[in-house]
Amino acid sequence: MASIGLSSYVEKDSFFHTINPLTKLVILLCVIIMSFTLSGFVYILLLLLIIIPIAIKSKVLSLTFKPIFKLSFMFILLFIIQGLFHPYATKKLMDLPFGFTLWEDGLLYAAYIASRLFVMMVFGYWFVLTTHPGDLVSSLTKIGLPHALGYIILTTLQIIPRISGQMQTIIDAQRSRGLETEGNLFQRIKSFMPLLGPLFMGSVQQSVEKSMALEARAFSSKGKKTSYRKTNITNMDKIIMTITIIFSITWGVLSWIL
Amino acid sequence: MAKKNSSFMDKLKSEFTTTALVLIPIGIAINQIGRLISTALALPVFLDTIGTVFMAMLAGPWVAGIGGFLTNVVTAIAYGRPTSVFFGTVQLFIGLVVGFFVWKGWLKKPLPVLGTGVLLAVTAAFVSSLISTLVAGGVSGSGVDVLVAVFLAAGQKYWTSMVGARIITESIDKIIAVFVPWLSIKRLPEKYARLFKYTNKIR
Structure with a gap:
């Protein structure tokens, strides 16, 4: 799992x-x-x-x-x-x-x-x-939470550690190229672009690829959705x-x- | 009336394309890791709205508003902080405001972008003062509480201190939060830019 x-x-x-x-x-x-x-x-x-x-x-x-x-x-x-x-x-x-x-x-x-x-x-x-979290979302979708919303919540929990890993890599890479991450306030603010720019580009690329992958699996089809984790009310x-x-x-x- | 209502719902639904839906988790993740960068650069700001602005510039007000609000829902689920859901309203407003400006096509030049940053700081200051007063008796669990206490000790009125202290801390935060996504999206390769509905409104 x-x-x-x-x-x-x-x-x-x-x-x-x-x-x-x-x-x-x-x-x-x-x-x-x-x-x-x-x-x-x-x-x-x-x-x-x-x-x-x-x-x-x-x-x-x-x-x-x-x-x-x-x-x-x-x-x-x-x-x-x-x-x-x-x-x-x-x-x-x-x-x-x-x-x-x-x-x-x-x-x-x-x-x-x-x-x-x-x-x-x-x-x-x-x-x-x-x-x-999987049980929470699966039980909420059963009582009417849109499955797209459930997807968003669970995916976010999954990708936050991964994206912060990517961010750390970018910070290290840019530092090794001599990016000023110290110095006066203005200098540090200027460092934002080289740090966040690559992350944004990567993010856009990822979301385009991911949406194609999801559509290939009939994400927005109207049929009944099933869930990996089962919950029922006893x-x-x-x-x-x-x-x-x-x-x-x-x-x-x-x-x-x- | 009913017909107008349903067409609005249809319009709203058409905003949430699969690409936009997939963008939301990434936007939320960017909101969450803003703190990582501000720690790396030792800056006294949170940068927890960059992702919301990013979503607004790619996918418009509704996606950004809902995505922004969900940032705090996810925080609540991940760390068990129910109070964070109430503060999601701040994110909702920021997403709607930036998205509205993008939709109007007002953010093509740097000067209006700067103005938007200031306006966002004021919006965030008012909304979060109100929410933290209603929910938490005026504290929000961050460094701004200290500044509020200093303002109050200097003899300022309650609401002046609440809003004033927040405008000071928020303005640098929000100006960065608007400019960085704006510059990146302006430079986005055409191949990706045309997949998002709102990118042509700021380029």
Whole structure:
């Protein structure tokens, strides 16, 4: 089988690796909608209690929480921007030196946004860790995604590593011919053309050749398309989807009444 | 009315030829590796829209808009970042704007191309300020957040800082992102150029 290309998928033998990608997508979408509509950040953060057992069952617990390292810098700036400069802040928490003020509602807002981003990232990362991109696209085409769109998504994942390899080759080749990749700003900007020019020419050539190869295989014919990777919706999938949706609505309503 | 609608859909479909569809993955890949080049040249820019502009100049606004948006969908699928889909709107606008100018035949001389670069910077600054405020409370996870914080600390208003800081970082980025594909496509051999519908509009 061809390699997946650019992907975070981790091959494991677990329950959540075998269920339909659409089921996991429903879980992810519900979490995203909840993270925008729940009334407070505590309700959003409590969703993490759900992902922990799911991640353990998927055998990817430590990987699932990896996004937090990437997000930490963003969160620091978020708390600075919103805590000190929230545009509609009214409740003052305390005065800081140099005439800055720390706003209580700004900090609350930052906490709300931070928990939204964190929960979305963790669930999103769990989703890609357990879902093979091929399965995702094949299950989406079954419910009506145009196959051309599916082709675009999967091909892109495959060719990104290859094209970045080509780019690296061009960079090395042009450097060995004496291209200035150091020096002042203007000089470096001038180096763009010799680097990207060959890549563009190659790209145009490739896309022309590829479209001929695809047409020779009846890419745009109207017939029924088949898929290499098979996915089907089982009763288990239906049960999980129903539970997820009922839970999300209940949790959403609870967060606003309590 | 219905008839007009269907003819628009037909026109839209006719834009997505197989050659154009095959171009989209390559355009997305170019968007993704822009970062590789800016690292190699140690430039403080992202260059994550070169591929979108490239698609716009070869295959027009619709292919570029959709291809640009899909760049962020692919990022979301590859790295598991759902938030990146929201920022796809920026790419969508850039593809549509450049594609529209190409379609109008306005990008034959260097000066309008420069103007387009500036206009794109402003468009991108407004759209991404709006999205990052709605989705992420004003941060976008890149170096521009630091600049925004500096602007705010200097006493500027919230929206002035958001948009202003972005216009500064975006303008050099977008001017390069427009000029490099434009120069390359101008020099594209005739044999390939005539396979794409929009190349004759900029040559």
